[in-house]
Amino acid sequence: MPPPAASTESNRLKRKRQNSAPVHAATDTGVQSMISVTVPNRQPRGEHERNKAADTFEDTNVHEFSAAAKHFFDLGGDEDSSEEDDIADDDFADDLDLFPTEDYESDEEHKWLKPVRSTASAPDGVEIGTCKGNIVYRDSIRKDFYSQMEEPSQELAELAFSLFDRWGNVKSDYISHPVKKGTGVWGKELNRGCLLYIEHVKVAQGYRGQGFGRRMVEDICKKARKLDPSCQYVLTWPVFMDDRVWTDQMAGTGGSEHLAQMADGQVGIEKFWRSLGFRAIGTSIFLALALTGTHPSLSLSRSDDYVRPFALRGDVFDPKAAYPYNMEFLQATDDQTLRILQQRAEAIPANDSRWFATDLHGRNIMHCVAVGRKPKALAYLRTLPCASDLSKARDLGGDTPLEGLERRLDKSRTTSNMGDMIVPISDDFKGYSAKDIASFAQMTDTSTTNSLQMDRLRFGCTCGECIAGFISPRTAYALSLQGSLKGDEYSQEHWTMWCHINNFLLCHLPLDVQHKMKRSEAMCEGFAAIYFHFSAVLKAKRAPTTANILQQADRERPAFTKTYIEQGGTVAGPILVCFESAKAEDIYVGYTDILESLHSEELSKLKECRNDHEFEFVRRQFLRMEGLAVEYPNEGRYRFG
Numbered sequence: 020m021p022p023p024a025a026s027t028e029s030n031r032l033k034r035k036r037q038n039s040a041p042v043h044a045a046t047d048t049g050v051q052s053m054i055s056v057t058v059p060n061r062q063p064r065g066e067h068e069r070n071k072a073a074d075t076f077e078d079t080n081v082h083e084f085s086a087a088a089k090h091f092f093d094l095g096g097d098e099d100s101s102e103e104d105d106i107a108d109d110d111f112a113d114d115l116d117l118f119p120t121e122d123y124e125s126d127e128e129h130k131w132l133k134p135v136r137s138t139a140s141a142p143d144g145v146e147i148g149t150c151k152g153n154i155v156y157r158d159s160i161r162k163d164f165y166s167q168m169e170e171p172s173q174e175l176a177e178l179a180f181s182l183f184d185r186w187g188n189v190k191s192d193y194i195s196h197p198v199k200k201g202t203g204v205w206g207k208e209l210n211r212g213c214l215l216y217i218e219h220v221k222v223a224q225g226y227r228g229q230g231f232g233r234r235m236v237e238d239i240c241k242k243a244r245k246l247d248p249s250c251q252y253v254l255t256w257p258v259f260m261d262d263r264v265w266t267d268q269m270a271g272t273g274g275s276e277h278l279a280q281m282a283d284g285q286v287g288i289e290k291f292w293r294s295l296g297f298r299a300i301g302t303s304i305f306l307a308l309a310l311t312g313t314h315p316s317l318s319l320s321r322s323d324d325y326v327r328p329f330a331l332r333g334d335v336f337d338p339k340a341a342y343p344y345n346m347e348f349l350q351a352t353d354d355q356t357l358r359i360l361q362q363r364a365e366a367i368p369a370n371d372s373r374w375f376a377t378d379l380h381g382r383n384i385m386h387c388v389a390v391g392r393k394p395k396a397l398a399y400l401r402t403l404p405c406a407s408d409l410s411k412a413r414d415l416g417g418d419t420p421l422e423g424l425e426r427r428l429d430k431s432r433t434t435s436n437m438g439d440m441i442v443p444i445s446d447d448f449k450g451y452s453a454k455d456i457a458s459f460a461q462m463t464d465t466s467t468t469n470s471l472q473m474d475r476l477r478f479g480c481t482c483g484e485c486i487a488g489f490i491s492p493r494t495a496y497a498l499s500l501q502g503s504l505k506g507d508e509y510s511q512e513h514w515t516m517w518c519h520i521n522n523f524l525l526c527h528l529p530l531d532v533q534h535k536m537k538r539s540e541a542m543c544e545g546f547a548a549i550y551f552h553f554s555a556v557l558k559a560k561r562a563p564t565t566a567n568i569l570q571q572a573d574r575e576r577p578a579f580t581k582t583y584i585e586q587g588g589t590v591a592g593p594i595l596v597c598f599e600s601a602k603a604e605d606i607y608v609g610y611t612d613i614l615e616s617l618h619s620e621e622l623s624k625l626k627e628c629r630n631d632h633e634f635e636f637v638r639r640q641f642l643r644m645e646g647l648a649v650e651y652p653n654e655g656r657y658r659f660g
Contacts, residue, residue: 150235193301198417201325259284381415394457482628491628502554509547545583602634
């Protein structure tokens with residue numbers, strides 16, 4: 020039997036530890052190992068070298084924290100903090116230079132990233148503590164958030180892919196999900212502006228327990244606020260990283276004793292961050308602190324904060340567990356799983372508790388079958404008496420079987436793993452596979468006889484109204500608006516001047532057609548008319564295919580569109596300009612928020628959908644629907660394939 024599978028989180032931690040360089044500090048007793056109390060420092064991947072240090076400033080609180088935030092820093096915790104956590108100023112040795120002024124270089128390659136650092140040094144100049152972080156300016160990289168965050172370091176990549184969606188907003192589950200929102204103190208305010216992410220805090224062994232970690236965190240927050248007063252939130256991922264424990268754990272030695280040490284260490288690390296006022300963002304692995312205002316998280320006591328189950332850091336399956344809650348069951352094909360379930364149904368009574376057994380992450384048999392996307396086994400399992408209770412059960416992460424499947428599917432359309440790298444693939448999403456669709460249809464009792472409904476399942480529509488399965492109501496509104504605007508811009512009286520000034524609108528047409536249009540008023544009229552027909556087709560909730568647009572143009576008199584087509588013009592030519600213009604005016608993937616600013620009332624009346632803002636995916640799928648070769652942006656004309 021193959022070895023038990025490790026959880027995604029466990030793999031992440033082990034991979035991080037393997038890539039971490041050991042850190043030591045010289046003290047009067049010799050060389051001592053360091054313990055990383057959050058994510059360890061890491062060298063950037065690939066050829067991108069960067070200096071994580073940054074300009075430091077005098078230890079002056081120019082931009083004051085909120086009263087609540089100062090309470091945590093100055094008094095060492097909230098109202099339920101224990102005596103051992105309260106750090107007074109006289110606890111610090113007078114002969115230590117806590118925050119020396121040094122010259123640090125900024126990251127010139129990643130302009131949206133501003134490193135911030137705080138250090139503590141002994142009188143002989145030996146560094147005995149470091150705290151490193153980065154200010155992330157999301158607004159500069161929203162349209163390419165995942166790709167940009169993946170480059171500098173793995174810590175930032177994990178932050179991006181685990182906590183945020185592809186546009187830099189906190190994943191909706193951590194804000195509105197009935198379980199995954201955790202305490203519910205964090206909301207959409209985390210989606211606005213820049214943020215400070217603290218990657219690690221390290222203190223030499225001989226100096227721990229004296230409050231240096233606390234003071235360095237306070238200092239780095241002050242420096243971030245001085246660099247940018249709009250930086251209102253600090254995030255971190257608290258992870259226990261003891262060199263000895265992790266070395267033995269990855270080598271397979273140490274057993275339950277070291278697992279217990281890791282669990283105790285994790286409790287201690289989280290206790291440290293919570294004593295500073297950090298609180299869990301939903302049920303995620305990240306904690307956050309609000310530096311300004313009267314944020315609800317600042318009133319939440321440590322004892323009331325959400326604590327992530329430590330079991331989620333370990334293996335999914337127990338190698339000694341009874342079949343089928345092990346790796347063999349996970350690796351079984353759909354047909355094999357179906358036979359296993361049929362055999363179990365014959366041998367085990369319907370009300371037997373074994374039907375409700377779970378793996379180490381709290382997943383029952385329906386979780387495993389649904390997330391494994393096994394439609395035949397899933398269809399049979401849903402006929403059993405226990406199906407209703409199984410479908411409502413939540414695993415340790417808070418997912419029901421359906422939610423687990425949805426999360427698995429969304430991840431498959433968003434990212435792909437290539438070794439240690441996570442590659443964004445959303446733009447080239449071609450639709451879910453047949454088994455994905457069948458599994459989701461089983462879990463939602465959705466009919467698969469309707470072709471439009473099948474297309475909506477295939478392309479991940481969540482609103483139930485996507486045109487052609489992939490154009491959401493809000494995307495259709497944005498495209499239709501562009502069609503109307505582009506059509507209105509045409510001037511019949513000055514068509515030659517219009518052709519000259521708006522030459523960029525012709526870029527998706529063959530060169531010979533472009534030359535013809537500059538000599539033919541009728542062709543220009545037909546070109547402009549297609550914009551109006553495109554808008555009308557979308558408003559009628561019909562797919563903007565060539566056939567539908569030409570059908571819309573049948574009533575046109577004079578028949579300028581017909582003339583344009585007969586002279587070699589294409590329907591796709593003007594439509595692709597609409598895609599580009601709508602994308603450019605989108606709040607996340609564009610360069611301006613003009614659509615949201617001027618049309619917020621109209622947009623608010625339309626259903627939200629997973630396919631909102633996905634203009635590049637929609638553009639490429641439109642090209643496939645039209646039988647055109649998909650080429651990447653800014654590569655000129657499009658050919659029939």
